[in-house]
Amino acid sequence: MNPNVTVINPTITEDKESKIRVAAYCRVSTNSEDQQNSLITQMRYYENFLSDSETERLVSVYADEGITGTQMDKREEFQRMLKDCRRGKIDRIIVKSISRFARNTKDCLSVLRELKELGISVMFEKENIDTANITDEIMVTVMGGLAQEESASISNNVRWGIRSKMKNGTVKFHSAPLGYDLYEGNLIINKREAEIVKSIYKMFLSGMGYDSICRELNESKVIKNDKGTKWLSASVRYILTNEKYIGDSLWQKNYNTSMPYRKVRNKGELEKYYINNTHEAIITREEFEKVQELIEQRKHPNMNLINNYPLSKKIYCGKCGSLFKRRFKNEKSYWICREHYYNAENCRTKPILEQVFYTAFMTMYNKLKANYSVIFTPMLTQLQELKNKKYGSNKQYIEINKEIAQLKEQTHVLARLKTKGFLDVSKYIEQVTEINAKIEKLNRELRKIVRCDDEDEMIEQIKEIASIIENGTDLMTEFDDVMFESLIEKIIVKNQTEFEFNLIGGLKFTENSIDNCT
Incomplete structure (x- = not known):
């Protein structure tokens, strides 16, 4: 008996699907017009490069601009490309050079290993390295090191250019403090916010401290920013010591370290540049100078006014809950529980030397400073993860994020259309501006959802x-x-030698002190 054989014809042709799906990655370091032109040139190059290929087809051009290239988590397009790789949309990546792909050896190897596991090869044109043909990672390590040196060299050149502009007074602003709006690199007074700044100066000159000003602003529901975060002492102090409010600018208060790049305060390691009259003032120089004098006075307890000491209304008895008050005896300053002061039988907490609190605070601060990365980095990571899990089930939150993602995808499409010449620049700018306005509106809605929750405020x-x-x-x-x-x-005074420091944001640290002589 002859078997019956039925032939089932293929429903998918091999034509297009047999081609290798290629992605191209481009990046420039700044968002200046020249660099944007360079970016467009790179995008056009890759689109033309694969247009006639019989074995490869271009899936997409991923392009980052105007952001740091040293931190991969800040490159949105790079991260989008990696997601597409994980989703099986890409077989091969082409990039101009290793320095465009990753700027330190660790990141470079980490990503290449992941891509290799996914079966995706990477071609670096400048170095003529194809990971499909590499079995030994030593070559990549060497090239990664060269790229890191190149990145450091470029960064040094950029820094030199910025410092030259600082020196001759031509540097542009990249951010605006409260009271100002940023327009084309210039500071323009924001009338509503300027009134807040003026009121803070008036309150401080009237005798109020940082905490009192914060309470007044928070109780009066004065809006600090669009995140709805509360006013904190550090924010008030920043406003009271910022020379921007008298129309001057001090440049290079902070600087970036060499790799790994980290922003740190300039404590004299580099020159600072003070330039007068760079923009319109909100506060008079006379007011500003008076405030600086008063801040300096308050650094020295013996020069302070009554009830204006750093510890005033800060110390509470852990046994009876009463506030501590300051007393001066035998040329020494003490803090004593009010309940104990009026009737020692009601509370057994004895007076504590002022210096003991100061010493305990300094000890706590030095511990936090020494263990900064061990304490705060994992804490913030865990809080953010908890927040993400919480909102992961919020349908409105999810839908808004999806809508934002779709709008961002539209901007990518518009960029590709502009690059191909199908969309003129003016129309591109018009449509992107409209999309960005929608994205900002959606972001405000997200902030409203998050704003009412204590977790977000705690994280901030x-x-x-x-x-x-x-x-x-x-x-x-x-x-x-x-x-x-x-x-x-x-x-909180637990006992004569044990204090609980309650920090803003709900953090608590206990510190012991043996330096307590009464």
Whole structure:
């Protein structure tokens, strides 16, 4: 008996599907017009390069511009390309050079290993390296090192250019403090915000401290920013010490370290450049100078006015809950529980020397400074993960994020159309501006969803604490009242030698002191 054989014809042709799906990655380091032109040139090059290929077809051109190339998590297009790789949309990546792909050896190898596991090869044109033909990672390591050196060289050139502009007074602003709007690199007064700045100066000159001003602003529901975060002592202090408000500019307060790049406060390592009258002032020079004098006075307890000491209304008794008050005896300053002061039988907490609190605070600060990365980095990561899990089930939150992603994809499509010459520049700008306005509106809706939650406010406050400590002195050897007011909400006296420091954002740290003589 002859078997019956039925032939089932293929429903998918091999034509297009047999071609290798290629992605091209481009990047420029800044968002200047010249660099944008360079980016468009790169995009056109790759589109033309594969247009006539019989074995390869271009899936997409991924292009980052105007952002740092040293941190891959900040390159949106790069991350989008990696996601498409993981989704099986790409077989091969072409990039001009290793320095365009990754700027340190660790990142370069990490990504290449992942891509290799996914079966995706990478071709570096400048170095003529194809990972499909490489079995030994030593070559990539060497090239990654060269790329890191190249990146450092480029960064140094960029820094030199910026510092030259600082020196001759031609550098443009890249951000605006409260009270100003940024327009084409210039600071323009924002009338509503300028009134807030003026009121803060008036309150401080009237005798109010950082904490009192914060309470007044928060109770009056004065809007700090579009995130809806509360006013903190550090924010008030920043406004009261910022020369921008008298129309001047001090450049290079901070600087970036060599790789790994990290922004740190300039404590004299590099020159600073002070330029007068760079923009319109909000505060008079006379007011500003008075405020600086008053800040300096408050750094020295003996020069302070009554009830204007750093520890005022900060210390609470852990046994009876009463506030501590300041007393001066035998040429020494003490803090004593009010309940104990009026009736020692009601509370057994004895007076504590003022210096003991100062010493305990300095010890706590130095511990936090020394263990900064161990404490704050994982803490913020965990809080962010908890927040993401929480909103992962919020349908409105998810839908808004999807809509934002779709709008961003539209901007990518418009960029490709412009590059191919199908869309003129004016129309491109018009449509992208409209899309960006929609994205900003959706972001505001997201912030409204998040704003009402304590977690978001806590994250913002802890970020501010982390920033204060990161930029603070490496070793505190003398009590710093500004740092104290920026960090400490209150102190709970557990006993004569054990204090619980309550930081803004809900953090609590216990510190012991043996230096307590009454």
